[in-house]
Amino acid sequence: MSRSLLFVMLVAVVLVAVACAPPPAPAPAPAQPEQPAAAEQPPAAPEVQPASEIVLYNWSEYIDPEIYTQFKELTGIDVLEDNFSSNEEMLAKLQGGASGYALIVPSDYTVAIMIEEGMLHKLDHDNIPNLVNLSERFRNVPYDPGNVYCVPYQWGTTGIGYDSAVIDAPTSWAAIFEPDPNTPWYGRTTMLDDPRESFAAALTYLGYDINTTDEKQLQEAKEVLIRAKPGLSGYDSDTFEDLVASGENVMAHGWNGDFLVAQEDNENVAYVVPEEGGVVWVDNICIPATATPEQKLAAEMFINYLLEPEVGAQLSEYNYYASPNAAAEEILGEEFLGDPTIYPPPEVLEKLQYIEPVGEMESLYQRLWDEVKSS
């Protein structure tokens, strides 16, 4: 048994022991007069007990629900789940005062924003001994060096999923931005309901930096997004892959792992990063600053559990995203690690860019996105 699993079990045993212990007998009357020295001792800090129930605020279909059952068996702690569809939705909800979440899963650039705004708790690494399982490059990510606030959860790419029984692999973002109205599948495409992702696609198509702060370039990207609208059936970040698998749509702007999950329902679902490039992202599990000490301890125990080699492998096998956990990768094996849709080969990796925080300009992206959607 790994030392870290032992750690989680020990905490669980202590919890059960505390819960089952008989109430302490009343203290016997002191036979001796009290020692004056004893009165000078500072009172011991009360031990924090983990909350018995926590809520994880996550992207949809991003975790094997079995993991909750296993964690409950081990620790007695219930993990409930609520979902968001974009970083901006999650951020707005927390900024609007939503509390009660013990865990959230922001992407890289959003972690940077949340650290800057003081919205995250620092992690107590003593409660997360499994951090040693992370791959070296995920222990020092630029937006959170040393995993002070967050632990990388999964990573992946953004490109185009399609029904290979109906169309050839789209080689360019033109498939979405300049669709041929004369094809029978015109209008059967979705784009992500996500300001930074959708602008990243349009900016990449135009050959611009996806983190541009040049208003003229952003206006141009907005025009591209608006012109594409008649060829779309909608904006969708939660069911885009299912709509391709069911045959309702033939193409969707979306995330690699979701299309691989949909392949289980329809083997013709495929995924490609267009030749102009796409987005690469790292999602992270973090604790919002509003979490109580009890919720925070339970949340750290859950993060530590996710970092178990077997659990990390279980997570990736469920959602088909790449793992930041080197110990989990050893279990995942060659076929998984060699899948070019999950682990992009160097020639694809070099065409990918990270979304970065753009400071004050974040609100311009949001305003232009609102204009795209309402046009």
Ligand code: N2P
């Ligand atoms: C999983 C969504 C992946 C999150 N359904 C993209 N950051």
